[in-house]
Amino acid sequence: xxxxxxxxxxxxxxxxxxxxxxxxxxxxxxxxxxxxxxxxxxxxxxxxxxxxxxxxxxxxxxxxxxxxxxxxxxxxxxxxxxxxxxxxxxxxxxxxxxxxxxxxxxxxxxxxxxxxxxxxxxxxxxxxxxxxxxxxxxxxxxxxxxxxxxxxxxxxxxxxxxxxxxxxxxxxxxxxxxxxxxxxxxxxxxxxxxxxxxxxxxxxxxxxxxxxxxxxxxxxxxxxxxxxxxxxxxxxxxxxxxxxxxxxxxxxxxxxxxxxxxxxxxxxxxxxxxxxxxxxxxxxxxxxxxxxxxxxxxxxxxxxxxxxxxxxxxxxxxxxxxxxxxxxxxxxxxxxxxxxx
Amino acid sequence: xxxxxxxxxxxxxxxxxxxxxxxxxxxxxxxxxxxxxxxxxxxxxxxxxxxxxxxxxxxxxxxxxxxxxxxxxxxxxxxxxxxxxxxxxxxxxxxxxxxxxxxxxxxxxxxxxxxxxxxxxxxxxxxxxxxxxxxxxxxxxxxxxxxxxxxxxxxxxxxxxxxxxxxxxxxxxxxxxxxxxxxxxxxxxxxxxxxxxxxxxxxxxxxxxxxxxxxxxxxxxxxxxxxxxxxxxxxxxxxxxxxxxxxxxxxxxxxxxxxxxxxxxxxxxxxxxxxxxxxxxxxxxxxxxxxxxxxxxxxxxxxxxxxxxxxxxxxxxxxxxxxxxxxxxxxxxxxxxxxxx
Numbered sequence: 001x002x003x004x005x006x007x008x009x010x011x012x013x014x015x016x017x018x019x020x021x022x023x024x025x026x027x028x029x030x031x032x033x034x035x036x037x038x039x040x041x042x043x044x045x046x047x048x049x050x051x052x053x054x055x056x057x058x059x060x061x062x063x064x065x066x067x068x069x070x071x072x073x074x075x076x077x078x079x080x081x082x083x084x085x086x087x088x089x090x091x092x093x094x095x096x097x098x099x100x101x102x103x104x105x106x107x108x109x110x111x112x113x114x115x116x117x118x119x120x121x122x123x124x125x126x127x128x129x130x131x132x133x134x135x136x137x138x139x140x141x142x143x144x145x146x147x148x149x150x151x152x153x154x155x156x157x158x159x160x161x162x163x164x165x166x167x168x169x170x171x172x173x174x175x176x177x178x179x180x181x182x183x184x185x186x187x188x189x190x191x192x193x194x195x196x197x198x199x200x201x202x203x204x205x206x207x208x209x210x211x212x213x214x215x216x217x218x219x220x221x222x223x224x225x226x227x228x229x230x231x232x233x234x235x236x237x238x239x240x241x242x243x244x245x246x247x248x249x250x251x252x253x254x255x256x257x258x259x260x261x262x263x264x265x266x267x268x269x270x271x272x273x274x275x276x277x278x279x280x281x282x283x284x285x286x287x288x289x290x291x292x293x294x295x296x297x298x299x300x301x302x303x304x305x306x307x308x309x310x311x312x313x314x315x316x317x318x319x320x321x322x323x324x325x326x327x328x329x330x331x332x333x334x335x336x337x338x339x340x341x
Numbered sequence: 342x343x344x345x346x347x348x349x350x351x352x353x354x355x356x357x358x359x360x361x362x363x364x365x366x367x368x369x370x371x372x373x374x375x376x377x378x379x380x381x382x383x384x385x386x387x388x389x390x391x392x393x394x395x396x397x398x399x400x401x402x403x404x405x406x407x408x409x410x411x412x413x414x415x416x417x418x419x420x421x422x423x424x425x426x427x428x429x430x431x432x433x434x435x436x437x438x439x440x441x442x443x444x445x446x447x448x449x450x451x452x453x454x455x456x457x458x459x460x461x462x463x464x465x466x467x468x469x470x471x472x473x474x475x476x477x478x479x480x481x482x483x484x485x486x487x488x489x490x491x492x493x494x495x496x497x498x499x500x501x502x503x504x505x506x507x508x509x510x511x512x513x514x515x516x517x518x519x520x521x522x523x524x525x526x527x528x529x530x531x532x533x534x535x536x537x538x539x540x541x542x543x544x545x546x547x548x549x550x551x552x553x554x555x556x557x558x559x560x561x562x563x564x565x566x567x568x569x570x571x572x573x574x575x576x577x578x579x580x581x582x583x584x585x586x587x588x589x590x591x592x593x594x595x596x597x598x599x600x601x602x603x604x605x606x607x608x609x610x611x612x613x614x615x616x617x618x619x620x621x622x623x624x625x626x627x628x629x630x631x632x633x634x635x636x637x638x639x640x641x642x643x644x645x646x647x648x649x650x651x652x653x654x655x656x657x658x659x660x661x662x663x664x665x666x667x668x669x670x671x672x673x674x675x676x677x678x679x680x681x682x
Contacts, residue, residue: 150566161679162563163570187567187682221603222503225491226528229504229599236593248590257598258570262562265606338502341528 004176005033007086009101011040011054011075014118015092016064017157022090022180023070029179039082040075051075067157080108088180091136092118098132102139109140114173116145116166120201121297124304128311129242131198145173146194147181148201149254150262159185165255166190167197189253195243196250200235204263205298206305207231209273210324211264213334216277223338227320228264230341232257234318238305241314269298276327277334299328316340345517346374348427350442352381352395352416355459356433357405358498363431363521364411370520380423381416392416408498421449429521432477433459439473443480450481455514457486457507462638463543465645469652470583472539486514487535488522489542490595491603500526506596507531508538530594536584537591541576545604546639547646548572550614551665552605554675557618564679568661569605571682573598575659579646582655610639617668618675640669657681 006026008019019038026032040051045062053061054075058068076082079101083089087110093101098119115136123130137144149164156162166181166188168174174190182188191197210231214224232251239246250256264270272286279286283299306325309315315322319340326332347367349360360379367373381392386403394402395416399409417423420442424430428451434442439460456477464471478485490505497503507522507529509515515531523529532538551572555565573592580587591597605611613627620627628637647666650656656663660681667673 150563150570152561152563155561155563160560160564161567161682163567185679219501220493220496221606222491222493222496223501225599225602225606226502226504226595228602229491229593229595232598233593251593252570252574254567254570257573258566261566261569261602265562265566338526341502 002087003033004031004087004180005085006036006088006090006180007083008036008038008073008090008092009079009082010090010092010118011038011060011063012092012094013063013153014151016060016067016069017153018090018092018118018181019060019073020067020069020157021183021186023073025180025183027070027072031176031179034072036073037076037082037086038073039079040077042077049077051077064153064157079104083109083113085110087113088176089113089115089142090118091115091132095119095121095123095132098135099139102136105140109142113140114143114145115140116147116168116177117198118147120148122199122202122301122304124307129304129308131195131202131243133194133198143170143173144194145169145177146198146201147177148197148259150258151186152262152266156186161185161187163187163189163254163258165197165250165253167194167250167255168192169194191247191250191253193245193247193250196239196246197253197255199239199243199246200251200255200259202301203235203238203305204260205269205296206302206321206324207235207260208263208267208269209298209302209328210320210337212270212273213277213324213327213337215270216274217334224264226341227337228260230320232260234320235260238318238321268294269296272296273298283328302328343428344374345372345428345521346426347377347429347431347521348424349377349379349414349431349433350420350423351431351433351459352379352401352404353433353435354404355492355494357401357408357410358494359431359433359459359522360401360414361408361410361498362524362527364414366521366524368411368413372517372520375413377414378417378423378427379414380420381418383418390418392418405494405498420445424450424454426451428454429517430454430456430483431459432456432473436460436462436464436473439476440480443477446481450483454481455484455486456481457488457509457518458539459488461489461542463540463642463645465648470645470649472536472543472584474535474539484511484514485535486510486518487539487542488518489538489600491599492527493603493607497527502526502528504528504530504595504599506538506591506594508535508591508596509533510535532588532591532594534586534588534591537580537587538594538596540580540584540587541592541596541600543642544576544579544646545601546610546637547643547662547665548576548601549604549608549610550639550643550669551661551678553611553614554618554665554668554678556611557615558675565605567682568678569601571661573601575661576601579659579662609635610637613637614639624669643669
């Protein structure tokens, strides 16, 4: 049996935390080649190349400072060199780069490779909404699984106990990914519902905007819990309505209820929404003022989901998503959030 | 058709908040007699009888100050006078008083009366664990429904939007209770799973102890969300293992996931557990120091559930409940909470 060879496409905060786990796990199992190549978009940090820093200091000093990476993790600045001979491609890049990366990979990966996507979000285009796992699978014609959960990167990197969910259609793939990702502090559950797992990660930030609005209105814990619960139900209904094979139980997994709890407790979507209520400033202004160039995922997802539902004349079947859209984009008062729920 | 006549057995913080809702709803429907009698354990407050204060000021100045009650709510110091002619008995008393009250009621209520219990907890005795709704039903031989949800009394009284869950076996009863309790700010969902709804309310405080331990350990939002999720799954497994007719969907209702979120965000169980980690003081000492005579529900429930599981040799199937018991009662270190999950 040939060993699985892992390539990590991405090296940001989450990618680096995952590199620590994967780089450690490949050393513990005969199933894996002991080198994990990590694609690093080259940049100069403190006068040195980031790849060089990672390969000598064994630390991503820019995106995950203070955390040592296993020496099995090798930073590579060339994408195609990174994926050469790889049988497992881990995608953990900002979603706007995905299509370009897939185009570069086409014809340059092993035909028997498989992929697992850690990318959050949905792809919206004129033809509707698509999952990033479907895009990877379509462009590269390979099997794609997903990983999503209540996983703040720094807390995972510090080995604080948490869980995650892997959605994988093939039983063998699920077992391989379990070996690759599970640790005593990062507990993996494998389910066969790829779409359900991925949609949770895409929609939770809409609900976090709602939770932040409640925090801003100072309505208290009852109301916030109600909004989170209703949000979880709309996430479930949305997934079950528009994708086949989605299972209700997926929303009880780490990717569902737990990630929603984490995202509504902290996080920038909640914070900016709270500030919107406190200051009355529009979301795009607060995004510029508070996020230092980063983009809000929740407002974008709210818009994409709204356009999709509007085209299907189904906005009123998702009253919370619709209210949040109206508050963010149409100047509806924050108090409107509980109307019609 | 005769009108339903409502008696409210209890007038504490939650009982008074419910009196406001019920007292208002009976005035809006022809189905109900327009008087709601509320049993008040007589005491002297500021030199006046509490019943007299409630009936003249229309405010429970001791247990829900600052909130006006509808004039339809009439405080009555005699239990049997309160329930005379009543067709609906709402039980909202501390659980330690329930058996005595039921004994007093026996033979003194209408045979066609029905009850709804808002009491939280489980009854532990040598013969095992029993639901309070079952005790009421057994002693009085009447149909008993339950109400439970993410409902902090003061927030409900201030009309902040929230949801609640009613478990009722009879469709007609469910419809009656919906009319009696639902308002635009207090949204009722009726399910036919009485045991599931009630068990959620009894077990959530165990999980809140766990959440407080994580807060005390400063492990962050990932770990707290994982503990809450695992706790919800143990609540579900416990209910499904030992009571028949429990439905998985119940745990997605307000009584399940939403009440758990509220309880793990604030509340005294969470707070005392956090203090235990910070100070190293035992729970019973902190209970005395921090709660001003009130009792912790979570530690009591943890003990009752543990004795029950131990007798069935099933503690290891509920690792989180078991770890929490060991930390509270056997001096296990707080860090042990994530072991074996």
